[in-house]
Amino acid sequence: MSRNTKINLVLLLAVAALAVLPLALGLGDHKKEPFTGADAEAETAITELKPDYEPWFSPLYEPPSGEIESALFALQAALGAGVLAYYFGLRRGRRQGEQRALERQAGSALAGAAGKSTAEQD
Numbered sequence: 001m002s003r004n005t006k007i008n009l010v011l012l013l014a015v016a017a018l019a020v021l022p023l024a025l026g027l028g029d030h031k032k033e034p035f036t037g038a039d040a041e042a043e044t045a046i047t048e049l050k051p052d053y054e055p056w057f058s059p060l061y062e063p064p065s066g067e068i069e070s071a072l073f074a075l076q077a078a079l080g081a082g083v084l085a086y087y088f089g090l091r092r093g094r095r096q097g098e099q100r101a102l103e104r105q106a107g108s109a110l111a112g113a114a115g116k117s118t119a120e121q122d
Contacts, residue, residue, distance in 0.1 A: 021027075046053055063069040 063072060
C-alpha cells in the first residue's frame with residue numbers, strides 16, 4: 001500500500017469516527033433538539049444572556065419551511081463541492097499534461113541524440 005493510500009484511509013476512518021461517535025455515545029440526548037446548527041445554539045445562548053437583544057438586521061430571504069432551508073443548504077454545499085472538484089481536477093490535469101510534455105521532449109531529445117550519433121558514425 002502506498003503512503004497516500006494509508007493517509008487517505010486514516011483520514012476516512014477519522015471522518016467516519018467523527019460522524020458515528022456522537023450518535024453511538026448518545027451525546028446530546030439530554031437536549032430537546034440534540035443536533036441543531038451553530039446558528040440556533042448561538043441564538044439560544046444570546047436570548048438566555050440578554051433577553052431584550054435586538055438583531056442588527058434581518059435575513060434577505062426567509063425560506064417558508066425548514067425543508068426548503070435544508071434543500072438550499074444542500075444545494076449550496078453541492079455547488080461548493082463541484083467548484084472545488086473542478087479546480088483540483090483542472091490542476092491535476094495541467095500537472096499531468098506538463099509531465100507528459102516533458103517526457104515527450106526528453107524522448108525526442110534522446111531520439112535526436114541517437115540519430116546524430118548514428119549519422120556521425122557513417
